[in-house]
Amino acid sequence: MSAETTLHAGDRTSAAPRSARADAAAGPGDVRVPNVLSIAGSDPSGGAGIQADLKSIAACGGYGMAAITALTAQNTRGVTGVHVPDPAFLTQQLEAVSSDVRIDAVKIGMLANAEVIGAVHAWLSRERAAGRVAGAVVLDPVMIATSGDRLTDDDAVVALRSLLAEADVVTPNLPELAVLADAPPARTWAEALDQARRVAAAADVLVVAKGGHLDELEGSADGRNGDRSGSRGPLGCPDALVGPDGVVLELPGRRLETTSTHGTGCSLSSALATLQARFGDWPAALRLTKRWLTRAIEDSARLEVGGGHGPVSHLGQLWGGHTVPDPRADVGHWWDLIADLRGRIDDVWFVRRLADGTLDRADFEHYLAQDSLYLRTYSKVLSRAAQLAPTLEEQEFWAHSAHECLEVELSLHRARLADAEAPGVTDPGATEPGATEPGSTAGRGTSEAVSPVAAPPPGEAAASPETRAYLGHLLAAAAVGSYPVVVAAVLPCYWLYQDIGSRLAAANRPDHPYADWLGMYSSPEFDAATRRAIAITQTQADTARPAELEAMLDAFLESSRQEMAFFAQRRDS
Ligand SMILES: Nc1ncnc2c1ncn2[C@@H]1O[C@H](COP(=O)(O)OP(=O)(O)OP(=O)(O)O)[C@@H](O)[C@H]1O
Ligand SMILES: Cc1ncc(COP(=O)(O)O)c(N)n1
Numbered sequence: 001m002s003a004e005t006t007l008h009a010g011d012r013t014s015a016a017p018r019s020a021r022a023d024a025a026a027g028p029g030d031v032r033v034p035n036v037l038s039i040a041g042s043d044p045s046g047g048a049g050i051q052a053d054l055k056s057i058a059a060c061g062g063y064g065m066a067a068i069t070a071l072t073a074q075n076t077r078g079v080t081g082v083h084v085p086d087p088a089f090l091t092q093q094l095e096a097v098s099s100d101v102r103i104d105a106v107k108i109g110m111l112a113n114a115e116v117i118g119a120v121h122a123w124l125s126r127e128r129a130a131g132r133v134a135g136a137v138v139l140d141p142v143m144i145a146t147s148g149d150r151l152t153d154d155d156a157v158v159a160l161r162s163l164l165a166e167a168d169v170v171t172p173n174l175p176e177l178a179v180l181a182d183a184p185p186a187r188t189w190a191e192a193l194d195q196a197r198r199v200a201a202a203a204d205v206l207v208v209a210k211g212g213h214l215d216e217l218e219g220s221a222d223g224r225n226g227d228r229s230g231s232r233g234p235l236g237c238p239d240a241l242v243g244p245d246g247v248v249l250e251l252p253g254r255r256l257e258t259t260s261t262h263g264t265g266c267s268l269s270s271a272l273a274t275l276q277a278r279f280g281d282w283p284a285a286l287r288l289t290k291r292w293l294t295r296a297i298e299d300s301a302r303l304e305v306g307g308g309h310g311p312v313s314h315l316g317q318l319w320g321g322h323t324v325p326d327p328r329a330d331v332g333h334w335w336d337l338i339a340d341l342r343g344r345i346d347d348v349w350f351v352r353r354l355a356d357g358t359l360d361r362a363d364f365e366h367y368l369a370q371d372s373l374y375l376r377t378y379s380k381v382l383s384r385a386a387q388l389a390p391t392l393e394e395q396e397f398w399a400h401s402a403h404e405c406l407e408v409e410l411s412l413h414r415a416r417l418a419d420a421e422a423p424g425v426t427d428p429g430a431t432e433p434g435a436t437e438p439g440s441t442a443g444r445g446t447s448e449a450v451s452p453v454a455a456p457p458p459g460e461a462a463a464s465p466e467t468r469a470y471l472g473h474l475l476a477a478a479a480v481g482s483y484p485v486v487v488a489a490v491l492p493c494y495w496l497y498q499d500i501g502s503r504l505a506a507a508n509r510p511d512h513p514y515a516d517w518l519g520m521y522s523s524p525e526f527d528a529a530t531r532r533a534i535a536i537t538q539t540q541a542d543t544a545r546p547a548e549l550e551a552m553l554d555a556f557l558e559s560s561r562q563e564m565a566f567f568a569q570r571r572d573s
Contacts, residue, residue, distance in 0.1 A: 041110035067094050
């Protein structure tokens with residue numbers, strides 16, 4: 001599993017118009033631009049409210065519209081006044097839009113009192129029934145600004161709860177979540193997730209639980225109490241999509257050291273509505289939203305706005321020459337793209353028999369011999385990644401992984417092969433005959449003329465066609481690919497092994513004939529290495545230009561296919 005976890009995804013997570021999913025497949029260059037309506041208050045300092053919403057919608061590839069529920073007088077230091085126009089005029093604004101414009105998504109923010117909530121509720125149920133609002137509704141139940149100022153009357157909470165029935169997703173921060181759950185504020189992230197599940201079940205909505213306020217939890221000064229379950233380590237900034245049955249997607253996040261978090265809730269909800277309208281899938285939309293928002297918070301360092309809690313830089317990523325959030329730059333999306341293939345690997349005869357312990361010894365030894373051949377060359381490709389790495393830390397990671405491949409895995413395999421007195425492998429330090437060194441040119445593919453893995457000397461296991469094909473692909477990436485392409489090519493070996501390993505580990509038992517092998521691929525160290533490899537690849541994808549991104553994705557998908565074929569190979573093939 002990836003650093004993020006998708007536990008289950010019910011129908012509601014992708015209940016989107018079919019056209020939106022087709023758009024996602026077509027790529028961001030071809031998507032229809034969704035019309036997204038923000039129903040929210042105004043922040044004249046531009047960091048929150050409709051100003052933040054319009055910028056977020058534009059940054060994420062939508063056409064933004066705004067019906068104003070309230071005028072605030074505020075800046076980065078606080079709110080000095082709130083003026084709420086006649087709710088009848090809000091209805092007039094809403095009707096002016098919906099009588100003319102197709103609305104693909106609605107984001108609802110600050111609703112100052114029960115009357116305003118009533119006006120929005122009435123318009124929304126009317127327009128939805130008439131089919132004039134077909135898209136998703138994201139409700140950000142704004143109650144208190146970052147500055148601590150109240151933005152909603154106490155007696156509005158009941159009306160707000162009833163508005164949940166019209167929402168598809170609600171995005172409360174931790175204090176707002178507690179109000180909706182009618183419970184004391186959560187003291188841990190686990191408690192917050194449980195409150196979110198209860199709100200989701202009571203109102204039949206999806207809830208985005210947000211970790212921005214985790215650092216304010218009682219006793220969080222040691223940086224750990226945000227998650228007393230201990231599973232998250234030092235305090236981060238996670239978000240999660242939670243349904244009535246529990247967590248659908250949990251996204252760990254780095255906590256950035258900044259005071260520029262004014263309007264992050266507004267920005268998250270409007271970006272989420274826009275990306276859902278574009279891609280039709282809530283988990284994918286939340287993943288893209290979080291990546292975009294994290295970078296917008298980071299980019300806030302380039303702004304000089306006010307002396308309090310500053311705004312995020314909504315459009316900074318466009319100024320950097322990057323396009324709107326692109327699912328092809330989301331490594332989690334790559335993982336989704338191979339969902340079918342992953343499902344099929346579990347059904348491969350080898351994996352099934354390995355899991356239940358009925359795998360024939362000779363088949364296992366054949367596999368190990370091929371894996372040993374594979375690992376010797378894979379280690380060289382990892383060394384190539386080390387050679388190309390832009391930082392010392394990444395160089396160390398790949399060099400260490402290359403070394404581990406040889407030390408840990410080959411020694412285990414050698415021991416097994418020696419036990420079985422099967423045709424063995426040679427000294428792992430030796431170069432396999434005919435292997436093309438990284439850095440020289442190697443043809444992609446498997447033809448004898450360009451195959452980098454030649455026949456071994458007498459007495460050694462010969463590389464199977466599947467092993468040759470996989471190594472041919474990896475060596476080609478190492479020979480002519482850039483660093484981003486090399487890391488994308490080596491990633492499936494980590495990720496798929498770790499993924500399968502976690503399931504095989506569940507089948508392990510002390511007397512399992514392959515217990516040590518199953519154990520090796522489900523170790524915490526291997527999990528950590530896999531998370532690191534995913535993170536490095538994501539960082540490269542974040543800044544890759546479109547052509548490079550295509551090459552990365554191609555390399556990843558091809559390695560995934562080769563990984564599948566490697567598992568499925570037969571002794572006599
Ligand atoms: N210091 C931070 N570092 C990284 N991400 C953050 C930080 N603070 C907030 N976020 C992210 O910003 C989003 C909004 O989270 P938060 O829990 O702060 O909601 P909110 O209180 O509604 O927002 P606001 O602070 O604007 O009122 C979430 O995705 C959260 O993870
Ligand atoms: C008009 C308006 N709407 C919402 C917020 C909440 O802002 P934040 O996202 O910082 O909680 C705000 N400060 N002003």
